[in-house]
Amino acid sequence: MLRDRRILLAVTGGVAAYKAVFLARRLLERGAELEVIMTDSARKFVGEQTFAAITGRPVATGLFGEERVSPHTELAGWAELIVVAPATAATLARLATGLSEDLLSATLLASTAPVLLAPAMHTEMWENAATKRNVEQLAQDGYKLIGPGEGSLAGGDVGPGRMVEPDEIVEAIEAAFTGPMSGWRVLVSAGGTREPIDPVRYIGNRSSGKMGYAVAAAAAARGAEVQLVTSSSLPHPTGVEVFPVETAAEMAERVWELAPRVDVAVLAAAVADFRPAEEITSKLRRHDGVPELLLEPTPDILAGVAKLEKRPFLIGFAAETGSLDGAMRKATDKGVDLLVANDVSEAGSGFGTDTNRVTIMFPDGTSDEWPLLDKSRVADRLWDLVQQIRQP
Numbered sequence: 001m002l003r004d005r006r007i008l009l010a011v012t013g014g015v016a017a018y019k020a021v022f023l024a025r026r027l028l029e030r031g032a033e034l035e036v037i038m039t040d041s042a043r044k045f046v047g048e049q050t051f052a053a054i055t056g057r058p059v060a061t062g063l064f065g066e067e068r069v070s071p072h073t074e075l076a077g078w079a080e081l082i083v084v085a086p087a088t089a090a091t092l093a094r095l096a097t098g099l100s101e102d103l104l105s106a107t108l109l110a111s112t113a114p115v116l117l118a119p120a121m122h123t124e125m126w127e128n129a130a131t132k133r134n135v136e137q138l139a140q141d142g143y144k145l146i147g148p149g150e151g152s153l154a155g156g157d158v159g160p161g162r163m164v165e166p167d168e169i170v171e172a173i174e175a176a177f178t179g180p181m182s183g184w185r186v187l188v189s190a191g192g193t194r195e196p197i198d199p200v201r202y203i204g205n206r207s208s209g210k211m212g213y214a215v216a217a218a219a220a221a222r223g224a225e226v227q228l229v230t231s232s233s234l235p236h237p238t239g240v241e242v243f244p245v246e247t248a249a250e251m252a253e254r255v256w257e258l259a260p261r262v263d264v265a266v267l268a269a270a271v272a273d274f275r276p277a278e279e280i281t282s283k284l285r286r287h288d289g290v291p292e293l294l295l296e297p298t299p300d301i302l303a304g305v306a307k308l309e310k311r312p313f314l315i316g317f318a319a320e321t322g323s324l325d326g327a328m329r330k331a332t333d334k335g336v337d338l339l340v341a342n343d344v345s346e347a348g349s350g351f352g353t354d355t356n357r358v359t360i361m362f363p364d365g366t367s368d369e370w371p372l373l374d375k376s377r378v379a380d381r382l383w384d385l386v387q388q389i390r391q392p
Contacts, residue, residue: 002170003031005177005239008079008113010104011051013041016086016120016163021046023085023166024054030170035060035075037104041088063103072103076111080238081176084108086120086163089131095143096134113238114176118169119148123159146172179223180387185262186224187312188216189255189301191232192351193248195275197293198284206351207270209234211317211375215266216240218379227262229254231269248272248298259305264386265312267302268340270319270351274298306335313337313390315382321345324359331361337389338362340382348372360385 007027011020027034036051037060048059060071068074084091084104091104095117100106108115117138125131126148135145147164190212192205209232216228217237226240229251236242243258245251248271259265274295284291302316316334318327318341327341339361344350349357349372357372360382370381 002027002174002177004033005031006033006035006078006080007173008035008037008075008082008107009051010037010039010082010084010107011042011046012039012084012086012088012091012104013044014086014088014120014163015045017042017045019163019166020085021050021054023083023169024051026166026170027173028054030174035078037061037075037107039091039102039104060103063106072100072106073110076107076113079111079113081114081116081173082108082111083116083118083169083173085118085166085169087117088119089121089125089128089134092117092119092131092134092138096137096141115143116169116172116176117143117145118163119145119161120163121148121161123161126161144172144176177223179221181219181383182223184219184222184224184264186216186219186226187255187258187262187265188212188219188226188228189251189267189269189271190216190228190230192270193231193251193272193298194246195248195272195298196279197276198280198282200283203272203275205270205272207319208232208352209269210352210354211356211378212266212268213237214375214379215268215382218376218383219264219266222383227258229258229269248275248301252299252301252304255301256304256308259312260308260310262312264315264390265305266315266317266382267305268317269301270317271301272298302334302336313386315340315386317341319344319351324361327359328361328365328367332363332365336363338382338385 011017034055038048051059094105100109149162149164150160151162152158191209192207194202194204196202213234216226220226220239228240229243231246243254275298277294277296314336315338316336318330320327320343324341331339340358342349342356342358348355355372356375356378358370360368
């Protein structure tokens, strides 16, 4: 469940910091990749060398003097999930007000990853009105809290405020990685292919790959196992296995290899329909005159997947200009289960934009027009629709 998941463990200054050592061990036993942040107060309770020895990595302790150029942004971008254990009353207050005065608070402010908080403090502190306000604000901001439990506290006191046990936190972390598409295997293609003319020129298109990447990222966020075949150089989506390709032939080979083993294939790539029949091995020169290029068709990747004996639920994409009639023919002729069409000549819906206006087309000839949306929202609505239609 946690194998190769990138988890950032943030340890703050409470007696329960010793439990974070056991938590780190449990996460590593389950195959997680683990980085650790310690606040100055945490280092008063547990030595940073303890965590370094367990993880095999240096512990991050400050905004300055680190090996990383920008430790808070690098750690924020690296982590798929952040767990703060223990989370003291002071830590909850900083996060609730958006302070970024130390490495931990700055990292959390810079991160878009889910954050799990395991509070630990004396009963009076947990029940204080200020802490209650902070907890309510954190919940509104999307933070998830586990605990606190009730039991022995520092100084011999007993009551609510005890940090929950490491195994409970591990279960909560595993649950955070389990979404409605857990168990689904998904294949996505993205980007525009490049068909070589000579060593420095190619036939291509303006596709950035953003739509396909949004589809892959949304599936992974829902718990699916996602493979992305792409010609784009965009940063890899979190939790996605990426297979880089360049030409239509390379994309076809990889997609046809992977497609029989997945539940859903979303072919969002803008694949060139034609390529030079012969690749010229040296650079074309102007003084040699205008060359004549003979073109030949590239492999029809979508049709190839549709014809597989063991074919996945298949979603195609069609980038059109003006009329979407060609896309409707594609929806009915190609053997797809859904087709996503858009007019790339429309403002906000073209290649390279962060938004898209799509029409969902069905093999029976019906369609559903969606408004202009962020591509991430298009991806979410698409997976909502797929989940309604089929189960793996």
